[in-house]
Amino acid sequence: MRRNAGNRIPDGWQKTLLGAGLAVVPALAFAAEPEPKTFRDWMAGCDNLKSCAALSLPAEAADPVAYLRLERAAGPDMPAELTLRLRGDWKTPPRSVQLRLDGAPFPAGGKAMPAETDGDLLSLTFKPAEVTALIEAARKATKLAITAPQVSAEVSLSGSVAALLWIDEQQGRLNTTSALIRKGSGTSVPAAPALPVVIAKPASAALSEKDGKALAAALRKELKQRDPDGCEDDETLLSIDEAWTLDGTRSLVSLACSRGAYNVSHAFWMIERGDAKTAKPVVFPQGDGDAKNTLVNAEFDPKSGRINFFAKGRGIGDCGASGGYAWTGSAFVQTDLSLMGECRGIGSEDWITLYRSEIK
Template identity: 60%
Template sequence: MRRRTGTKITSISKLPALAAGFALLSTAAMAEEMKEFRDWRAGCDNVMQCAALSLPKEDDSAIAYLRFERSAGADAPAALVLRVLGDWKTPSARVELKLDGVAFPVSAEAVETEAGSGTLSLTFTPAEVAAFLEAARKATLLTVDAPGMTATVSLSGSVAAMLWIDEQQGRLDTTSALIRKGKGTKVPAALPLPVTTAKAAAGRLSDADKKALTTAMREALTRQGEDLCEDDEVLSDSDEAWPLDGGRHLIDLACSRGAYNLTTAFWLIQGKDVATAKPVHLPHGESDTDNTLVNADFDPKTGRMEFFSRGRGIGDCGIIGSFAWTGDAFTRTGFSMMGECRGIAPVDWITLYRSTVK
């Protein structure tokens, strides 16, 4: 079995090779929040779709975890999935579950999440979800027996996490509550997703024009005494520039590189005059003026920008986010995070902001 050593990230600013000023989350900068409940983490996004995760222990050699998710609205179903990590020889396997030593029957086999991913996923039926949540009120440990391995999942904090989700979604004392049920039936409806219309870049620059713009931008920063970007030929080979509408250009400079993180800074300029450069507003943490992203990728054909700030090389912790160019600014379109390095795949991280991008 593969062993993953756990690491807790107390602040994104402490992730290796990240630009100064990054932080996991600031309630001043974001209305969304993430909560700790012993061995569980929970969070809700901007439309009150909430998720909760169990955290494997830091010294676990066999890793399994539960992921719960539920959208807002009285009729929204609750979803629960079990992930089991291992070196599987087959795309599916029968797993046996026990709650404090008592068998908990499930109707389906665990199947590989993605070919070659090394992760088996077991999706609970609606009836199994309800039965599991009821049993979790008293149980403390889920034991997972799979071919060639046994893993455990702590349930400590799970009930508190579900109760918190009920509270965020306005379900307390209603018939749709997960934990504190009542006779009430009024539950706030789900909020509509924000809609952003992305605008593609106006074209592309020749290699010579791109080099001239990025070189001029670096020289301007040097004259201004800015030390944001390292003066390194290898880094400068990754510099980019794109023409936007209205004669504006987007410039990105590769500022620093670590073992698995590349920090890039972004500016908008009028025409080709770097003296007009203004930092691109990319809110993603404590600072609302930071124009740096880690492992960023701008797609000029769609006007969309994504980033993935890794907490460590295997990418099981950090932050993931996205922006879209609207013709006026880069608007945040997505944000998810995982503050502890415990083998949890990015697809399962807690989403704190989502939107629809056209």
């Protein structure tokens, strides 16, 4: 499939693009979480628990947008779950669809498959026997056709077998009875790693808007002396600045440092005893900028002690990165991370998860 550079996040996520009409792409340093891999018209990735997902990539400008999403948790007894998504501008959403694999009815007999709708999103969840049959058919079939009254769409199966084989490898299933692709007689499959637990601490007290703006202004003044070009300071950005008291001595300050068409870049700083001269950048494992203290479209919730971000690859939010961090009393620790490097109409709920944790 031909790739349109305008609809794909650059490999490596190593550059930040700012300006009207350009995405703000976080320069994520994937020390612990490798990027999803692309296999022709499919993409696959796994998180820190070895839970993996594979997605078909819709054709550019497809209408409706159609894709398959397979997800499987690690461990010997965990099944593969397969869902078909259709997103379109429905006047009356179809309640069922009919499927064909290279022209042959699927499943055998050609019965209509029931679907559920949620707004503009239609979902069809396959039964276990149907998942097995579709994976087996994908070895030879090239496309899955979807039809319903006034609806016609296709899903490419090119690369699906390679994507699922890669998942088998990541989960230690190759040549075992539970493998999706390369089955064997083996029965030993590694268990899933333990789920990290993060103990989040809320901010201890609230700063008034006046005091917060004053602290942010003092920080901007201090940073101008350190690096005059480090943070833009037009009135629109200044109005977004915020500050919070984390504990008896430390404050968290968020400065809006740059703005694009649909993204705002926020730099987070820690200040001791209200003195801007003590400011140190907060270090996020996947942060942007030289100090790794910048997140895109980020919000701090003082009640939960959590920062969430959603960096859009383009305005409709069908690609980019989303995730979060939690304040533990000593540092901000990563809690979750999801990515989608192809701008193809895939909603953020179906992006590839690369990191997850339990937050208490």
